[in-house]
Each structure stands twice: as C-alpha cells, then as structure tokens.
Amino acid sequence: MYPGTQDQVFEYGSGHIRSSNAITLDLDFLKAVGTLRVPRRVWEALARHASWIEPSILSRWVELLENYDGTAPPGAYRDALSWPNVEHSTREVRTLAAQLQESGGPLYCVWSGKRLNDGYDIDHCFPFKHWPNNHLWNLLPTAPEVNSGKSDSLPSAQQLHKAEDRILRWWNQAYRQTDYESRFYEEAQVALPLPTEQPTSLDGLLTGLRRQRVRLRTDQQIAEWSAQ
Template identity: 85%
Template sequence: MPPGNGPPAFDDKHFQFLRRLSASDFRLGRRFTGAEAQHLIETFRAIRDTIREGPAHFITYPGTQDQVFEYGSGHIRSSNAITLDLNFLKAVGTLRVPRHVWDALTRHASWIEPSILSRWVELLENYDGTAPPGAYRDALSWPNVEHSTREVRTLAAQLQESGGPLYCVWSGKRLNDGYDIDHCFPFKHWPNNHLWNLLPAASGINTKKSDRLPSAKQLEAAAERIQGWWHRAYQQTDYETRFYEEANAALPLSLDDTSSLEDLLTGLRRQRVRLRTDQQIAEWSTA
C-alpha cells in the first residue's frame, strides 16, 4: 500500500489467524470447523469487499469508464462448519472475464505476464523503498507445483494388495510391479495433480506417451478403463468428495448429485480439445 494508507483491508485478525495454516490446507474439498471456519468466512468476506471496491471497480478499458470485469458479490452465511467446494466459492462471488480478454491473456501470457509483474514490482518499490532488492519479485513468483504421483501410487498398491487386478488404462494390459502413474494431460503443459488426472499405466507406454496429449481416438478407446479406475479408486471411498470437487473445479463441466462418471469423462474430452486448440500440444496414441 502507498505510505500512510495502512495495511491491506483484508489483513486483519482473521487473516492473521489463517497464516498458521499451509497452502495445502486450502485444497478443494477441505472441511473447516469451529474457529477456523469462522475466521475463514470473515477473511473471504473481507477479500470479497476488497475486490468489489478495488480492482473490479477501477479496472476500465482505456479512455473509458467502462469496467472490464463484471463482479457479482455473493452472500456468505455464517457457520461453524464449511467445505471449500464449488457452492461455497460461488457464495463468495463471481468475476466474469470477457472472452476476448481471456483468450488474449491465455495466448500471449509469455509476453503479458512479465510486463505486468515488472510494472507491479516497480510500483511496490516506489510505495515502500525499504524492502531488499528482489523481495517483491520473489513474493510475486508462482510457487512450483510438485510433479507428484506418490499419493495415487500408494492407493494403487493398496488396491493390488487387496487382491484386485490393476490394468493399464491405455493398453488394457494387467499390471504387476512395473507400472507408472501417468498424468492424462501432461504435467509439463498443464501442471495438475488432481486425482482424476492420474491414471495407472504400463511404464513402457507411459515413456512413449511422454509429454504428449492422448488423441481423441485414444481417449475413446480407454474410456471404459478410465471410468473403471475412477470407480474402483475413488467412488464410495474417503477420496470421493475430493475427487468430484477437483474435477468440478478444473474441467469444463458442472457436476451435481445426479452426475455420473460418464459426465466427468465428457468434461475430460472437452478439456482435451481446449488444450489441443490453445496450446497445440502434440498428440499420442498406442496405434
């Protein structure tokens, strides 16, 4: 903030209370109760108001008073227990980004992002002047998402130990010890460790697939095996809520209590097309 303006509007006792939690504590599907839930609700209310009265209001198209972003404030109800799911986040509010702005940011991010960050760092340094060199740039850098399949690999091993067979989703081959957990959509192009994106695959096939995107034909050939893995690994288990919340957040679909794994697979198909169109990722198939 500029000198004399005080701390950010949302940096109050509620926000400070939540500093004791790590970033991973705020994953989708996480449930909060008691004091944590109350502090989280008040923090979201303050952030909502800051967005509405600040950037959503003041960011306009050049030379006009027309706001770029359409912001709709939600109504967050007080509660002693909340779950970070789609319904709660909708209650916080909605921010509509014009499609042409979204497309431009997506396709030209490698040029736009460095320019915005440089200007923002310069602005902060002018406001403050006491931070060591590089401090603001370090603070604004995106955290590295770990390329991790450890949790799902452990789950796959447990399913094997229970006596059930494990199959490669891409070939249908039965797996023994030598297998990998593959990112359906390559991590290099779309860093995502969600449960729905992690699939058991033969090591040789996973190596050949590498950082390529499964073709539409390949995805259809594997559709039944993918749904079979999802059903066995996540449905009616402790992972089920998290599985659906992650899918609902990342894939272009809207799940409800009547949704099926086929609905989720439809979202997978749509996201594959998006990645292929927007990033021109090379395709792969076993044929």
C-alpha cells in the same frame, strides 16, 4: 471500458462476508465474496496468451506494491508472488494402486486394456512437461512399455475415446466412496472445463477431460499419441 466506447468490460457484483477468526477458501466462500463476469473472448485470449500476459501483470503489480509500501527489501514482493516449482510426483497414486491390488482388485492399463500384475507405471494423462499437474484425475495406471511410448505426448482424440470406459472404471475404483472423493472432484472443478449440468459426475469429468485435451492441443500444439 472497451476502447472508444462506454461499454464496461468486466461486470461485477459485491457480496457479503461475515467476519470470523478462520475462513475456508472453498466454492461457497468465494461465491459469498461476490461475482466477476469475464467475457468469453477476453477469457480465451488471456488463457491462450497467459505466458506473455502474466509477466507484464506481475511486474506492474510488484511495482505498485513497492510504491505503496516503501519499506520492503528489494525483490521481496516478487519473491512472495512467484509460483513454486511443482514436483513431478505419482507416489500417492502409486501407493493407492498397490493397495487396490493387494485387496484383490484387478488393475488395468487405461490405454491398452492390459491387466497389470507385478509392474506398472502411473501416467500423467496430460503430460507434466506441458502442463504441470499432479491432480488425482490426471494420474492413470499404465503398462510401463505403453507409458514409455506415450512419453510427453498428448493422447489423441481417438485414443481417449477408446480408453473412456477404462478411465471411468479407474476413477470409480480408486476414488468413489473413499476418503479421496471430495479432493478428486475439487481438483477437477478447479482445472477442467466441466459442463455446468454435471459438475460432480464421472461422465461430466470425462467431458471436461475431452475439452481440456482440445485446449492443450490447440494452444500448445503438443504432439499426439495413440497406442499401437
């Protein structure tokens, strides 16, 4: 309830799950579990202040589990609920880019438009330092000198706008109609605020990319960068 009222904060609806020996945690399964509606203002506050809220919730949850159980060794529940360290990795996409080059496909720096021949980097569009994310949509081929200049900065709105066609070309070239396509869209749906009318289109992903850029800029005040 909201303080001083009888108005419920969270609305929910129960679903129905058939028992099975194995389940797949995909969107269809989660829809079958039920629904939970979070007011936008509450969601935005949780997203913005997650770095302060999460430790409090985690501590309270661990305390409740330890009281219910009483047999687990000290620290067992906290260790089980801790997030693993995410490795900064571009190897998979670098291998994919190399395979595309070997097949004769042209490879371009998404930020400068320069054709990449012998040397190239794989850049995290949203810097890994500020948002540890190795999703396929976030990894883009870039000229080494451009990647070095961008470093841990966020692409500016103007830079992202100038690069849109090249990002779309890379996504289409690397992931559409390949074994990566399903994973590519699933990762984007999990991480990006996609438009409801275009959840599985490249234009919709680009809209989500622009929206997430604004969120990161607003919430973390990350320095912006534009190619010269």
